[in-house]
Amino acid sequence: MTDKLELGGEKLASRLLMGTGKFPSKEIIPQAIKAADSQVVTMALRRVDFDSPAENVINYIPEEVILLPNTSGARTAEEAVRIAKLARAAGCGDWVKIEVISDHKYLLPDNQETIRATEILVEEGFVVLPYMSPDLMAAKKMAAAGAAAVMPLGAPIGTNKGLRTQDLVEILVEEIEVPIIVDAGIGKPSHAAQAMELGVEAVLVNTAIATADDPVRMAKAFAQAVEAGREAYLAGAGPVRDYAEASSPLTGFLEEG
């Protein structure tokens, strides 16, 4: 099996990235990561409590997992850059997921500021994964700036609504060279499978796992769905038609002797 996700110079077997927010307890986080087999896990630097081992969420992430600190709380590119640098200085590694959100009502990302932050952080040597609204021009600029992947939202954060932005994400899959990772909005494993079937390289799931009645079980369900969706994409699904294909053609008589 050679189908690996190439991201930031790494070859990853898992195409399910996970978030660590919203869980009912920190103790459940490592179990969920294990059940999901995730190799990249994101956490908000604002939440990381470096002073207290029992409170520090990083201590609940298995060591072999790549840490993906995110810049949650940043309202501008400058704030995102400062948060990313704090994360690196604190020993969280070079990877960063840029989140620039200046809208607390819908939590929609600011693409323009995100592009700027991407440019600066790539320049600073980070592996940059920008969270964005699926807009082709913005995605092109992020990729051109050196983003390791582009992370369009499927629906607003925490809504569990699924892949509402499907048409736009499909365009990104078609046009953007770097991996497309759908982040936010995925509410059920079937949504994740659907995204993977379209050819996105990976998905990032947080709310749907963290707020399930049984997060560990849900993490496993997502892992299976992501795998199934990827397999289906690689297998090449048959074309979708708007009408049935009659087994007894109406013009068959023309061919009859």
Add this chain to the structure above:
Amino acid sequence: MSFYDRYQDFKDLDFKQFMAGVGEQQLEEILFKQSLDWQDFLALLSPQAGSYLEPLAQRAREVSIRNFGRVILLYTPLYLANYCVNQCLYCGFKASNELPRHRLSLAEVETEAQKIAEMGIKHLLILTGESRQDSSLEYISSCVEILKEYFPALAVEIYPNSVSEYRSLIEAGVDALTIYQEVYDRQVYEQVHVQGPKQNYRYRLDAPERGCQAGMRSVNIGSLLGLADWRSEAFFTGLHAQYLQNKYPETEISVSVPRLQSALGGFAPNSVVEDRHLVQIILALRLFLPRLGITLSTREAPELRENLISLGITKMSAESSTVVGGYAVNQQGIGQFDTTDQRSVEQIKELIRGQGYQPISKNWQRI
């Protein structure tokens, strides 16, 4: 345009008459609506909606978990000084009350900070009375200089300031603002604020907006429940929060739902807010503004606080003292008001876990 204009639009509304017209069918429909308007919100505050608390609670819980997860942020207040030039009838620190007045020296601030940090607190709310002479912005900024070494997030609850004054506090290291209107009903406002700069209703009303304009990361507002009719007060609180949320989407807006507690001076509430009323207010706010933060203080009793966690609370205080220097310097002093839940931070964390929620100490880091 300020919220004052919005207040003007509604201040003469006949709340009793509006709420009397709320019917069962209307409430049933609101339960299934995606987005609520002010009429729906007010209907949820009506006496009739009091019979729908269970279905409303189910809905509010689901909305809260989706938006905030099973997570409660902890904070604690630190009173820096109790000098006050105002005469607010309900407050233990009002100018006419004879109690020892004190302002923490910077050394005392450090002692208090060490003690509070040891308790495991990361988000600190610092408070003073209204006295620009005794608790000047310079003094507060000096305290912030010390406190920011101990706490990654600092909020202020002090007298109202101008935009540039709020900016200077942000530069000093403050990231959040709490300011309660206390009471939106202007007539009652004038009755209970009998002396001092706090008599300026409008300057206080616009203070949260000035905080947003200055760049505060979060702004927390509230009405002191019990001073006037709670239904209309909760309505104005929600309306004010909505106004701020719409106009300043970059700012996290939250509300507190403080009920008037006994304090030195023995002020009797004008409106009795029972537990079930408090629940109704929290549920109505949650459904009206799904992304709104809701803060609950130690004014409330332990058992009630436990039960309110799953209804939409996002932030709770723990092991609070309302005494100036009450953590280490002066544990026997007289507080601004009486707290009811006196359990330790560790105990509060335990009870939050017991409810299936994760207590969070840190949700911001100064950058």
